[in-house]
Amino acid sequence: xxxxxxxxxxxxxxxxxxxxxxxxxxxxxxxxxxxxxxxxxxxxxxxxxxxxxxxxxxxxxxxxxxxxxxxxxxxxxxxxxxxxxxxxxxxxxxxxxxxxxxxxxxxxxxxxxxxxxxxxxxxxxxxxxxxxxxxxxxxxxxxxxxxxxxxxxxxxxxxxxxxxxxxxxxxxxxxxxxxxxxxxxxxxxxxxxxx
Amino acid sequence: xxxxxxxxxxxxxxxxxxxxxxxxxxxxxxxxxxxxxxxxxxxxxxxxxxxxxxxxxxxxxxxxxxxxxxxxxxxxxxxxxxxxxxxxxxxxxxxxxxxxxxxxxxxxxxxxxxxxxxxxxxxxxxxxxxxxxxxxxxxxxxxxxxxxxxxxxxxxxxxxxxxxxxxxxxxxxxxxxxxxxxxxxxxxxxxxxxx
DNA sequence: GAAAAGTTTCAGTATGTTCTGAAAGAGATG
DNA sequence: CATCTCTTTCAGAACATACTGAAACTTTTC
Numbered sequence: 001x002x003x004x005x006x007x008x009x010x011x012x013x014x015x016x017x018x019x020x021x022x023x024x025x026x027x028x029x030x031x032x033x034x035x036x037x038x039x040x041x042x043x044x045x046x047x048x049x050x051x052x053x054x055x056x057x058x059x060x061x062x063x064x065x066x067x068x069x070x071x072x073x074x075x076x077x078x079x080x081x082x083x084x085x086x087x088x089x090x091x092x093x094x095x096x097x098x099x100x101x102x103x104x105x106x107x108x109x110x111x112x113x114x115x116x117x118x119x120x121x122x123x124x125x126x127x128x129x130x131x132x133x134x135x136x137x138x139x140x141x142x143x144x145x146x147x148x149x150x151x152x153x154x155x156x157x158x159x160x161x162x163x164x165x166x167x168x169x170x171x172x173x174x175x176x177x178x179x180x181x182x183x184x185x186x187x188x189x190x191x192x193x194x195x
Numbered sequence: 196x197x198x199x200x201x202x203x204x205x206x207x208x209x210x211x212x213x214x215x216x217x218x219x220x221x222x223x224x225x226x227x228x229x230x231x232x233x234x235x236x237x238x239x240x241x242x243x244x245x246x247x248x249x250x251x252x253x254x255x256x257x258x259x260x261x262x263x264x265x266x267x268x269x270x271x272x273x274x275x276x277x278x279x280x281x282x283x284x285x286x287x288x289x290x291x292x293x294x295x296x297x298x299x300x301x302x303x304x305x306x307x308x309x310x311x312x313x314x315x316x317x318x319x320x321x322x323x324x325x326x327x328x329x330x331x332x333x334x335x336x337x338x339x340x341x342x343x344x345x346x347x348x349x350x351x352x353x354x355x356x357x358x359x360x361x362x363x364x365x366x367x368x369x370x371x372x373x374x375x376x377x378x379x380x381x382x383x384x385x386x387x388x389x390x
Numbered sequence: 391g392a393a394a395a396g397t398t399t400c401a402g403t404a405t406g407t408t409c410t411g412a413a414a415g416a417g418a419t420g
Numbered sequence: 421c422a423t424c425t426c427t428t429t430c431a432g433a434a435c436a437t438a439c440t441g442a443a444a445c446t447t448t449t450c
Binding site for chain 1: 206207209210211213214217221224225226239240241242291292293294297308312315316318319322323325326328330331333334337338340341343344347348350351354366367368370
């Protein structure tokens with residue numbers, strides 16, 4: 001082992017950096033700004049409460065950007081404000097339970113995107129229904145199928161984020177059971193089985 | 196002009212336009228280009244097989260754009276090529292079963308995003324493990340929690356897209372059933388249809 | 391094998407998003 | 421109430437992504 005100026009911290013920092021990068025990429029693919037995801041990654045993975053300046057320094061971003069990202073994360077409910085006695089700065093801390101984080105994300109995205117879409121789809125469908133034309137009937141059928149899908153998905157989502165969320169967590173763990181041992185054989189075998 | 200003027204077609208076209216718009220917006224929020232989503236919306240909701248020129252005209256987009264979007268949709272496996280006898284053009288048709296569409300989407304996104312992320316997370320975790328430092332242990336713990344979450348999610352996803360997928364569809368319907376009984380029942384009732 | 395019909399590629403341009411830095415705002419402190 | 425510390429806002433700059441149109445390519449037809 002070679003001597004180091006900061007024993008331990010190099011490896012740790014490297015891990016943190018790599019996680020931040022991975023998480024940032026993930027975010028940008030899923031419609032969350034890269035920086036916002038990176039700020040969350042930093043707070044989550046270190047578990048520490050940090051102030052704006054800490055975050056600015058660590059991620060090398062501007063004050064404005066840091067401020068906006070933090071605000072957005074607060075809106076999503078996946079980080080919280082924290083204070084230190086005798087310090088006027090605001091500190092921020094990430095929710096530490098991964099399942100809570102994802103419940104919050106699902107809740108927000110459903111509220112912001114799926115629900116309005118569903119309203120929209122209903123409007124369109126109701127409107128096309130009024131049209132007596134035969135040619136419109138097939139369109140109607142497809143809209144129905146789509147609405148039905150999203151209503152089922154919404155139902156599932158509500159289960160996930162609702163009071164019995166933790167229960168669903170268990171269900172998910174059980175349902176996804178055989179993923180580690182095997183994918184092909186197990187899936188095929190359990191096809192015709194009832195529980 | 197068209198051989199016959201259809202009084203109902205205005206309403207139908209309006210419905211189609213509205214659906215395309217809604218679906219396009221949805222796509223752009225979820226990291227799919229707006230146009231790609233619009234092309235899919237058009238093909239799905241009309242149910243017709245269309246050629247590149249039809250699509251260009253309907254959505255007022257360039258040939259290049261149409262070509263790229265169609266190619267991407269083919270890659271995702273949610274539209275298919277089709278041909279008409281005595282016509283050299285290629286036609287494209289959307290998968291009509293909504294559940295198949297979403298299975299395809301889940302399959303692709305898992306393959307492209309979750310799987311590489313998981314590999315990445317494992318690498319990072321294994322690397323931080325080697326570090327014996329106490330300060331790194333907490334980081335390790337959090338990485339583990341995250342990995343665990345994504346492995347469960349992946350397991351669930353595989354169930355959804357796998358051979359027993361349709362079974363999971365039923366499970367989803369049942370699971371989401373009694374949560375919002377009023378809303379769900381209403382939608383389901385008005386949709387009863389023979390095949 | 392040349393013309394016709396159709397499809398893909400790609401450099402340049404348009405459009406949209408995110409980031410910065412300075413300035414204004416908000417709240418504590420002496 | 422003037423000042424100091426920290427936070428938020430916002431116009432414009434930097435960056436990223438999507439789109440166009442024309443040229444290159446491929447396949448079919450005669």
